[in-house]
Amino acid sequence: MIRAARAATMTGPVLEDAALIHDGETVLAVGPFSDLGPGFEGPVRDLGDATLAPAVVNAHTHLELSHLGGKTREGEGFLGWVEHLLSLPLYEPDEARVREELAGLKAWGVGLVADISTRNAARMAGILEDSGLFFVSFLETIGDGAPPSPAGAGPRGLRSLAGHSLYTTDEPVLRAAKAATEARNLPFSLHLAEHAEEEAVVRGGDSMFLSLLRQRGRLRNYVSPGVSPVARAAALGLLGPGTLAVHCVRLDDEDIRLLADSGTFVCLCPRSNAFITGGRAPWERLLAAGIPLCLGTDSLASNRDLNPWNEARYLLARFQGELGLEDVLAMLTVHPARALKMDHLLGTLEPGKAARFSVVPGDIEALTRRPHGPRKGA
């Protein structure tokens, strides 16, 4: 039994003086200690004045880029970042470093990781399998290479397909990858509306980025559809409740409506956006539109660590308006578990789910309890 002053079960209001019984694998019961405590004869771990929560989720990272931590350019804009990035050895992962990062994630209460890999998906999935974490390993399609059929479910995770972006992955490839994942009830993911350069490429404006890509022999035949990235993704049939759209920074009102009406999950990566472009998603409007939001760190090429609690801290310090504990926990637990189709095991504290938990850090509780309203100096 785990006893705690509070439990955020994510199935209803926060339970006071809560207890949870598990057998090491599976949650058996959750309820008030006054119901479950009397007569319980096993060991009790008392967390004291803490809030027990479901294991949290890092809904977007690229483990194969972990060796680039501290080696990339921060605050120089997307073009500066990507030009420098392309000069580095991108796809030669340091397996020891990846294992170290995953051990850190477990220590922070992470139970599920969504990993994107362009070149090393099978290797990264193997390391994830060994780590004891639950995972979704997305093989990222790029260019015009036809996607392989997704491998599907393994003992601890899913192997699925992602698109790199609307302009770096050919549209027929994106549609085929999306269709293949839908057919097998697997999640699909796509970087979408991340920065102004992407928006310019898709909308058809002047773009130094497009010139750079063409100099490198890429996108020679790309024809801009002349609409927003989200509108293009919708037109291609890439949105919907089976899709985790990552970033969603450059949005207009119609884009937000398209995301909301389609039931698309959106993964915010606030620190990565700040690192690369200094921009940020319209968090407040996305939340107000009822879009199920998730949090991801992106890779160590655009972030300092892979801890999703730090993403929450960053968001809480800058969010304009009310963002309660359950809103933040939803982004870290129940929404990403659903988005990644792992909600039969994770996302809530209830009987039948995997026995994986986290404890809400004290400063997160304090940040979600302070008086609401526009926050200064963040």
Ligand SMILES: [Zn+2]
């Ligand atoms: Zn990414």
